[in-house]
Amino acid sequence: MGCAGSTASSGTGSANQGKGNGMAGFQDVVSTEWLAEKFNDGSVSDVRILDVSWHLPQAGRDAAAEYEKQHIKGALFLDMNKCRDTSSDLEMMLPSADVFAEHVGKLGVTNNTHVILYDNNEKLGLFSAPRAWYMFHVFGHEKVSILNGGLPKWLAADGSTTDDVCDVEPVTYSPIFNDNLVKDKGDVDKNISENNFTLVDARPPGRFKGEDSEPVPDIKSGHIKGSINIPFVKTLDTDAKLLKDVKQLKAVFSDADIDITKPVVVMCGTGLTASFLALAAHHSSQIDLPIYDGAWMEWFLKGDADTMENVPE
Numbered sequence: 001m002g003c004a005g006s007t008a009s010s011g012t013g014s015a016n017q018g019k020g021n022g023m024a025g026f027q028d029v030v031s032t033e034w035l036a037e038k039f040n041d042g043s044v045s046d047v048r049i050l051d052v053s054w055h056l057p058q059a060g061r062d063a064a065a066e067y068e069k070q071h072i073k074g075a076l077f078l079d080m081n082k083c084r085d086t087s088s089d090l091e092m093m094l095p096s097a098d099v100f101a102e103h104v105g106k107l108g109v110t111n112n113t114h115v116i117l118y119d120n121n122e123k124l125g126l127f128s129a130p131r132a133w134y135m136f137h138v139f140g141h142e143k144v145s146i147l148n149g150g151l152p153k154w155l156a157a158d159g160s161t162t163d164d165v166c167d168v169e170p171v172t173y174s175p176i177f178n179d180n181l182v183k184d185k186g187d188v189d190k191n192i193s194e195n196n197f198t199l200v201d202a203r204p205p206g207r208f209k210g211e212d213s214e215p216v217p218d219i220k221s222g223h224i225k226g227s228i229n230i231p232f233v234k235t236l237d238t239d240a241k242l243l244k245d246v247k248q249l250k251a252v253f254s255d256a257d258i259d260i261t262k263p264v265v266v267m268c269g270t271g272l273t274a275s276f277l278a279l280a281a282h283h284s285s286q287i288d289l290p291i292y293d294g295a296w297m298e299w300f301l302k303g304d305a306d307t308m309e310n311v312p313e
Helices: 032-041 063-069 097-106 129-138 150-156 185-194 246-254 274-283 295-302
Strands: 022-023 047-051 114-118 144-147 197-200 266-267
Touching: 032 150, 114 129, 114 150, 129 144, 129 274, 144 150, 185 266, 185 295, 246 274, 266 274
Parallel strands: 047 114, 114 144, 197 266
Antiparallel strands: none
């Protein structure tokens, strides 16, 4: 069968609905109502819908198998386990530009395609979609939106799903790497002595304080000296299982006395939930926050002990 985006990929008729645009005419976040209207008026062919579900290994879930069983009609699957640096001993490092281009090109995504991302996290509504959103931005693709509430919200609204996997013609994608969106260990090392930016950690408070364990085996909790904690869940309306609105997202930073108009870098445990803070800043204020991609996992394994705080014995 054909799929969304198979007849047009220019992004026309996209989410030009006011504030929070990833670029002129493209919102970072779209509603299930917006997508349903695209199906109703036939303009869904203007977009490429991607299921980017990913689950923690201990969850024992297979995102690819779940996609094959049920997904939004016309959606394709971008495997986040494969679209990363698989040669790294770290869990969620960005892929190379060539690897990214190969993965999205096989899904029919061109540089002009408006991409709609969703995942199927029943607890939060969003989990891996912000990381995929960030990855697209890193490689120069700003015509990308997240479906707020993901598959759970779509199902609750009686949105159409299928187990049919549609056919798509592979295309050539030309990535443009935005190095301003990525920080490495050297940048963070230098910042400890020079204080060039505020480092914000998106992990839950218990892990930041060294009171709860990390989900990655053999990695102890704690945090980098001088970093500030803003748990990623603060960006979510956990009752509605949606990303908060623009005003509330601005308050996430201001309530923590973080001025995102000044240099700020975000991080987390492996690189995934930091993307929630990057999304929140971009959606609410059109500000790009770079991510320390190696995250706490790399720092714990390779950083100096005197640069870490609250690490349990």
